[in-house]
Amino acid sequence: MILEKKKIEEHNAVLLEQHQRKFNFFKQECDTVESLVSKLQRFQIAIPSWALGTGGTRFGRFSGKGEPATLEQKIEDVGLLHALNKSSGAISLHIPWDIPQHVEKIKELAASLDLQFDAVNSNTFQDQKGQKHSYKYGSLQDVNPAVRKQAIDHNVSVIQHGVTLGSKALTIWLADGSSFPGQLNFREAFQNTLASLQEIYKNLPPDWKMFVEYKAFEPNFYSTTIADWGQSLLLASKLGPQAYTLVDLGHHLPNSNIEQIVSLLLMEGKLGGFHFNDSKYADDDLTAGSIKPYQLFLIFNELVEGMDHNGMDHATALGWMIDASHNLKDPLLDLLQSVEAIMIAYAQALLVDRAALKRAQLTNDVVQAQEILQHAFRTDVRAVVAEARLRNHAALDPVKLYQELEIRNLLITERGENSIATGL
Amino acid sequence: MILEKKKIEEHNAVLLEQHQRKFNFFKQECDTVESLVSKLQRFQIAIPSWALGTGGTRFGRFSGKGEPATLEQKIEDVGLLHALNKSSGAISLHIPWDIPQHVEKIKELAASLDLQFDAVNSNTFQDQKGQKHSYKYGSLQDVNPAVRKQAIDHNVSVIQHGVTLGSKALTIWLADGSSFPGQLNFREAFQNTLASLQEIYKNLPPDWKMFVEYKAFEPNFYSTTIADWGQSLLLASKLGPQAYTLVDLGHHLPNSNIEQIVSLLLMEGKLGGFHFNDSKYADDDLTAGSIKPYQLFLIFNELVEGMDHNGMDHATALGWMIDASHNLKDPLLDLLQSVEAIMIAYAQALLVDRAALKRAQLTNDVVQAQEILQHAFRTDVRAVVAEARLRNHAALDPVKLYQELEIRNLLITERGENSIATGL
Amino acid sequence: MILEKKKIEEHNAVLLEQHQRKFNFFKQECDTVESLVSKLQRFQIAIPSWALGTGGTRFGRFSGKGEPATLEQKIEDVGLLHALNKSSGAISLHIPWDIPQHVEKIKELAASLDLQFDAVNSNTFQDQKGQKHSYKYGSLQDVNPAVRKQAIDHNVSVIQHGVTLGSKALTIWLADGSSFPGQLNFREAFQNTLASLQEIYKNLPPDWKMFVEYKAFEPNFYSTTIADWGQSLLLASKLGPQAYTLVDLGHHLPNSNIEQIVSLLLMEGKLGGFHFNDSKYADDDLTAGSIKPYQLFLIFNELVEGMDHNGMDHATALGWMIDASHNLKDPLLDLLQSVEAIMIAYAQALLVDRAALKRAQLTNDVVQAQEILQHAFRTDVRAVVAEARLRNHAALDPVKLYQELEIRNLLITERGENSIATGL
Amino acid sequence: MILEKKKIEEHNAVLLEQHQRKFNFFKQECDTVESLVSKLQRFQIAIPSWALGTGGTRFGRFSGKGEPATLEQKIEDVGLLHALNKSSGAISLHIPWDIPQHVEKIKELAASLDLQFDAVNSNTFQDQKGQKHSYKYGSLQDVNPAVRKQAIDHNVSVIQHGVTLGSKALTIWLADGSSFPGQLNFREAFQNTLASLQEIYKNLPPDWKMFVEYKAFEPNFYSTTIADWGQSLLLASKLGPQAYTLVDLGHHLPNSNIEQIVSLLLMEGKLGGFHFNDSKYADDDLTAGSIKPYQLFLIFNELVEGMDHNGMDHATALGWMIDASHNLKDPLLDLLQSVEAIMIAYAQALLVDRAALKRAQLTNDVVQAQEILQHAFRTDVRAVVAEARLRNHAALDPVKLYQELEIRNLLITERGENSIATGL
Secondary structure: OOOOHHHHHHHHHHHHHHHHHHHHHHHHHOOOHHHHHHHHHHOOOEEEHHHHOEOOEOOEOOOOOOOOOOHHHHHHHHHHHHHHHOOOOEEEOEOOOOOOOOHHHHHHHHHHOOOEEOOEEOOOOOOOOOOOOOOOOOOOOOOOHHHHHHHHHHHHHHHHHHHHHOOOEEEEOOOOEEOOOOOOOHHHHHHHHHHHHHHHHHOOOOOOEEEEEOOOOOOOOOEEOOOOHHHHHHHHHHHOOOEEEEEEOOOOOOOOOHHHHHHHHHHOOOEEEEEEOEOOOOOOOEOOOOOOHHHHHHHHHHHHHHHHHHOOOOOOOOEEEEOOOEOOOOHHHHHHHHHHHHHHHHHHHHHOOHHHHHHHHHOOOHHHHHHHHHHHHHOOOHHHHHHHHHHOOOOOOHHHHHHHOOHHHHHHHHHOOOOOOOOO | OOOOHHHHHHHHHHHHHHHHHHHHHHHHHOOOHHHHHHHHHHOOOEEEHHHHOEOOEOOEOOOOOOOOOOHHHHHHHHHHHHHHHOOOOEEEOEOOOOOOOOHHHHHHHHHHOOOEEOOEEOOOOOOOOOOOOOOOOOOOOOOOHHHHHHHHHHHHHHHHHHHHHOOOEEEEOOOOEEOOOOOOOHHHHHHHHHHHHHHHHHOOOOOOEEEEEOOOOOOOOOEEOOOOHHHHHHHHHHHOOOEEEEEEOOOOOOOOOHHHHHHHHHHOOOEEEEEEOEOOOOOOOEOOOOOOHHHHHHHHHHHHHHHHHHOOOOOOOOEEEEOOOEOOOOHHHHHHHHHHHHHHHHHHHHHOOHHHHHHHHHOOOHHHHHHHHHHHHHOOOHHHHHHHHHHOOOOOOHHHHHHHOOHHHHHHHHHOOOOOOOOO | OOOOHHHHHHHHHHHHHHHHHHHHHHHHHOOOHHHHHHHHHHOOOEEEHHHHOEOOEOOEOOOOOOOOOOHHHHHHHHHHHHHHHOOOOEEEOEOOOOOOOOHHHHHHHHHHOOOEEOOEEOOOOOOOOOOOOOOOOOOOOOOOHHHHHHHHHHHHHHHHHHHHHOOOEEEEOOOOEEOOOOOOOHHHHHHHHHHHHHHHHHOOOOOOEEEEEOOOOOOOOOEEOOOOHHHHHHHHHHHOOOEEEEEEOOOOOOOOOHHHHHHHHHHOOOEEEEEEOEOOOOOOOEOOOOOOHHHHHHHHHHHHHHHHHHOOOOOOOOEEEEOOOEOOOOHHHHHHHHHHHHHHHHHHHHHOOHHHHHHHHHOOOHHHHHHHHHHHHHOOOHHHHHHHHHHOOOOOOHHHHHHHOOHHHHHHHHHOOOOOOOOO | OOOOHHHHHHHHHHHHHHHHHHHHHHHHHOOOHHHHHHHHHHOOOEEEHHHHOEOOEOOEOOOOOOOOOOHHHHHHHHHHHHHHHOOOOEEEOEOOOOOOOOHHHHHHHHHHOOOEEOOEEOOOOOOOOOOOOOOOOOOOOOOOHHHHHHHHHHHHHHHHHHHHHOOOEEEEOOOOEEOOOOOOOHHHHHHHHHHHHHHHHHOOOOOOEEEEEOOOOOOOOOEEOOOOHHHHHHHHHHHOOOEEEEEEOOOOOOOOOHHHHHHHHHHOOOEEEEEEOEOOOOOOOEOOOOOOHHHHHHHHHHHHHHHHHHOOOOOOOOEEEEOOOEOOOOHHHHHHHHHHHHHHHHHHHHHOOHHHHHHHHHOOOHHHHHHHHHHHHHOOOHHHHHHHHHHOOOOOOHHHHHHHOOHHHHHHHHHOOOOOOOOO
């Protein structure tokens, strides 16, 4: 299903007057509004192919309806999102769930929807049918060289799929770890992982990046072999200049100060990208900004500060991706809500008066530093985010338009009730 | 030091035009604005006497300057805050730090500053000079009846002090617990505590409430005898209708869902009041709303919902108090920031479209429920909070006025650099 | 497969001399050894039917081999465990995974293996094929009375299945909760849950107990409707004398003091039973005692103290069950390790010198209290646990015998490699 | 007060027969007992001077009696401990609390008690009287170069004090961080800290080590500038070969896998030493092994494995120190309990059958790996630890002898009731 431009124009026409009143009010209070809008217009957040279906927990999965059953349908779903918000102009594929059969047709489809192919993701945390060796006890870390070889080969083949599509990065998330004390020799698990990553790294095209993701726990419950930013940075440093750390918001121990980690990784030139989501207890994969919106803002505050300090382009220097599992909501609506929350946090971070903040910091004026950050966060920036969409010919209110057009029902009609996406 | 009305009027005159533009914009978007303003005008948050000085940690205390050294000066400090924001119209005293010597003069001073005496607080977590028995191993829980008796008597005397001042509630926070396995018989510690509380309860005037506070840990590091809302509720239920649970935001285990606890305590008719602060790791006692403003909003969302359901008056049915320890900031500025954050959260909670939320809940429309809450939270309500202040003849921007008038310097001039407040 | 007595006798004959040397040494140091052995002989821990197969996580499931595919085979598996350790003399069934087709044959089989039917468990956290209403948004809490009715009816039918088998308790664990702020009205969710439980309670035979389990989070990720012991106790109190709280070790927020909860529930006469497992991060369902064995001991220390204080029979007054999900280990070996760890913790708790501990507590002798508990915990009690097994005609070293007899291979031969158990 | 050898001999004479029965039993089961005893005899754990007095919390301090008021008395206290257990043969001084006035006399005193001077500790987390600049907002991180200079100079002077005494390492623990978002530029705080450490490093004698300690939070409550092992390792790597990471058990986020961190730091050749204590909730500084003895064992398991792999001498290659704050117990008894728990964990780690564990790991035999670790942990090794003491002419039961001799009363008689130690 393709969203007609006319639908968006009609929707915008109805909301325009109200929008302009709000945007004009915002403009009065903010003299950098044009720069802000143009940065927001350029900012794109990749949608992972696995987030288009309904996820589940180990206790059960309550499927949604009209899910995309093929790669083409997944790309169409992202096309729908991008048409609605013009901020989701990329898709991140997951191999083997999304192996393209007809590469050229797939590329044409994506191009027709104005979509890029973002980082490709390998999967060595599940066994696939017909797979020779099991990943039950690990993949790149495994004590058995044949298991490691199989996992390395898989990653190399993922790179090759990515090259045909025009991706420029490989994201490696490993479930590797242990569930019981004694199961693993931590040092050897780390060294096996490093040696395996080095093999994969050799196969990286020169203009590619490798993102090394970390996670505190789950699915292993005693140790994870790449458990925190320190371990990921150690690996990325040993691997070479194309290797970077990827931060997933849900992959931390309770109370972690993620914004500080972000700042230090930028300082080291080793932040590669982001997986956005939110969580209250563990790796819950909830909608970005749904639980801790201030933390999301503080992270963007560090991103903007650090990227500007490094002279990096906000829109392109890092990989921006959503990684969430939608168990209860329509995945497309959930993704619209995530993107909106991310754009709001980014806009608020852009509003921070950096010169004044620097002055407050240099005089240890803690009260003033807080006032400056809270002022930006308390400002209602929705109108400026909407204005960026308007100028990009997207919908002023994507969630509302999605609901008014009853897009899910149209997808169910098109695909059937029991269409199920591959993924978790 | 007393803040002249003229100073406030001059300050407001300068900011008025800008304020009105913002408030008018807000009014256009909100048709319940008058009801909102009037609720905000009535809402008062008590200031604890111990928060007027600079706190410290076990590693050190870096004193501020010009701290209030006497009860009179503490009341004057709260008077200053109240003059600035007209939302801090009560002081919560802590005995023995704040035993009034001349009750009538103290009452006159408070009345002249438009201040009430909120809940009085007992202290059995420290030994006072000349005290017969030590609280090293507990107070109301202690294995020694003489220790318990001393702690009971202290609480009774706190009630008596409170009666003379016009307080209507006793807040009991106990450090009682244990630091090592085996130190305590949990059952007997609970039963001793209950029996002691029952003795105190007998001395409660009929129009008084007893607030039973809980805390997960610290200063005891293995167990706390009133450790969670379940234990507090159990005690309050056994004590009788005048006993209630008091919720302190910083007193929970990591990731606790405090808003759910609030809702259930209101359901049981056993929520007594609140200690506001914020924290990232433990009982950090940071400025309210400085770390998790969305959580603060969600708590107010439950408070408004539950109080309206019970037909309770927002302003008076519960005890609203700040409880925070200011280590790095000027305490008065910190308190202004806390009050502002609380008023913002309350205003946002009042903005929630309850009928629409109920409809979304009854249809399991999770996306819409989130939209409704996020809409309220993302709305910039600062103008409406300021309008409430304006109508109450307080300052449009209390923090700014405090800074412009250099009030801390005036206090230092008045009191000297080394004036130090009693407290933690 | 049935384990021949001869195999056990042969195994014990080989190990006997070594065992007796150790047991004699233990006896020399402990003058209550006979009482200890006889308590251990009587102590039985129920095995849940779902723990006999390999579990999984939301990221994947790596099946084991030779899993029990039918209820008969599950009972046989527990029979094997019980033959090996004579401490696993009960099975806890899970409906609808284990609906008995031929009740009398099932009962005969269980009796022939010396097994009781422990608490029966309902399941309203998954949708079953052909089910009219979905539990996607809850079951006993749901806003739709028809959903609640369906869940109530299911629980009533579980009771009926239990009655035919001779069970005496119903365990209710609810996944009910919410994943996003606003999704749920907490108060109404609680009240719906209470009303539903009251309906079920009415159907409880007079000699039955209802166990109300709580869990901090998962599979819902923002709130759980029975989230902690306080909420469970509130429900159990409102329900009546047959309702009790069930404690699952893995269902708590980080750092919870579970032993204190146990003590207080015993004080209130409302502790119903236990689900044993262990965890490091979240509800990890690891082998009991594999991560925090001292915590397990401290819990048993409170159990023994509280049960003795209440005059309760250790072996029968509470429900003792394992609840764990074995992802990496052979489930039968894992269960043997869990039972061993539980027996050790129980034996150590029985070793605690209660009179001396009481004296230390009454004099606030914290050092001595710690010495007393640590002495019990540091004592190697494996010989006395083995002696209890020996006298019960079980194996001196169940894990070793299981491995020597290659029981898993025999089961694979019998059942086939791809035999898969129902469950998570 | 000096403990006479005769007292120890008398004590041992009484307990000898019982001890030998236990030790002989142990010997029968363990063929490496002689190697074990000799390793235990050599293992020494430094006592920090600040742990000899009663600590406190921010809520209060309940002083003990007979505390050492001078450096000489502190050294005498450690001498007492060492006489009792011959495992505490070093003292770790804290400047400025313990500046030696008469270096030669101090050295003679220490030598007479068989004590070494372990790492010296600087203090830039408190302001000292007469100090020019305050550390309120940080020390080595501060935005003001003059503050940093003062803190650097202090550390250099600490090195000089250490040199005169024969210390060989400087431990730097920084309270530096921030309590509110925006207060700090994380990158610049890190870089200031690095530059300051580099200045200090330049002043390190060639045979010295610098230990860079990390801590997740407290006394700053939003960020700590050296917050985790990753940040410490980054600094140590940039500083050079004499800089190492120091691990304090209480300085981690909830649920951290500390044993894995230990293994990786050993892999990188960057583990410098240890601060032993225990905790349940936060940085509680409880007696080592009093809450999580299995974790302590697992840490020693990694230490032994990693040190053996690197060919490091257990007794001397790393710094072993206690760091705990005794609020409720007699500090000397608490320290005896800590040392005992550490020796037990070390002995158990030495018992692990490394060849069998390696075989289990190489075959992913998770059950067996657990059996091997649990066997070592469940073994009662107290007799072998006592035997090491016996051969070192220390007491078989130090806690008991301390109590029998009523050493605290003797110290009170000698020093008076109100003698108070410097420290927290």
